[in-house]
Amino acid sequence: MDKYNIILLGPPGAGKGTHAEALKREFGVEHISTGDMLRAAVAEGTELGRQAKQYMDAGKLVPDEVVIGIVRERLSANRLDRALFDGFPRTPAQAEALEEVAVEVLLPAAVVIYLQVSDEEVVLRLSGRLQCRKCGAIYNTRYDQLESGSQCPSCQGEIYQRDDDQAEAILQRLRVYREQTAPLIDYYRKRGQLVEVQAEGSTIEAISAEVAAAVRGAAG
Numbered sequence: 413m414d415k416y417n418i419i420l421l422g423p424p425g426a427g428k429g430t431h432a433e434a435l436k437r438e439f440g441v442e443h444i445s446t447g448d449m450l451r452a453a454v455a456e457g458t459e460l461g462r463q464a465k466q467y468m469d470a471g472k473l474v475p476d477e478v479v480i481g482i483v484r485e486r487l488s489a490n491r492l493d494r495a496l497f498d499g500f501p502r503t504p505a506q507a508e509a510l511e512e513v514a515v516e517v518l519l520p521a522a523v524v525i526y527l528q529v530s531d532e533e534v535v536l537r538l539s540g541r542l543q544c545r546k547c548g549a550i551y552n553t554r555y556d557q558l559e560s561g562s563q564c565p566s567c568q569g570e571i572y573q574r575d576d577d578q579a580e581a582i583l584q585r586l587r588v589y590r591e592q593t594a595p596l597i598d599y600y601r602k603r604g605q606l607v608e609v610q611a612e613g614s615t616i617e618a619i620s621a622e623v624a625a626a627v628r629g630a631a632g
């Protein structure tokens with residue numbers, strides 16, 4: 413397959429952003445993270461950012477029509493050969509919209525990778541998660557000698573903790589995931605598009621290798 417799209421599905425903290433980096437390097441996919449796009453809009457203070465911020469800070473989903481709109485815009489702005497969706501779709505309505513847009517821009521679905529992680533692990537990961545404001549690199553206080561305010565080891569940008577990685581918002585995001593996003597697991601399984609990967613209990617490299625093998629298997 414020359415042109416295709418890949419979807420990374422899983423709860424917050426499953427490692428979608430981390431594995432997306434490895435897939436970008438190996439398959440040359442364009443990483444489309446709706447969370448990153450929305451955070452950029454918030455940082456720039458655009459109208460979209462102002463609308464989205466209240467939902468994001470509360471750990472709720474930004475309304476479907478807003479998110480579908482930014483994905484549609486991104487896909488029609490320049491023709492991509494390979495897209496990797498991270499954090500999108502998050503509701504059945506978004507999944508249906510993606511199917512429509514994918515047909516329009518000629519990016520057939522290759523595979524949906526479901527990163528499986530327990531709730532306990534999600535809470536541990538997110539409460540220690542740190543991110544670089546400049547390059548977006550993800551770190552964790554469990555493994556890295558860094559804290560909010562440190563300098564990013566790779567670009568010297570500022571390391572910070574996301575507002576929605578505070579305890580209360582984490583639990584809310586897990587609830588939202590279970591109610592609105594988890595139904596997509598069955599949706600894609602029924603279509604024969606789902607590959608499940610156990611995304612905890614081994615090293616990031618070992619999990620990334622499994623994710624890459626699933627993409628190779630589906631995209632050829």
Ligand code: AMP
Nearest residue numbers: 446447467468472473474479499500502
């Ligand atoms: P993420 O970085 O993917 O964890 O997204 C952070 C926050 O952005 C989420 O908790 C939502 O408030 C919002 N968001 C990101 N992607 C979507 C989406 N596909 N649909 C609705 N809201 C989203």
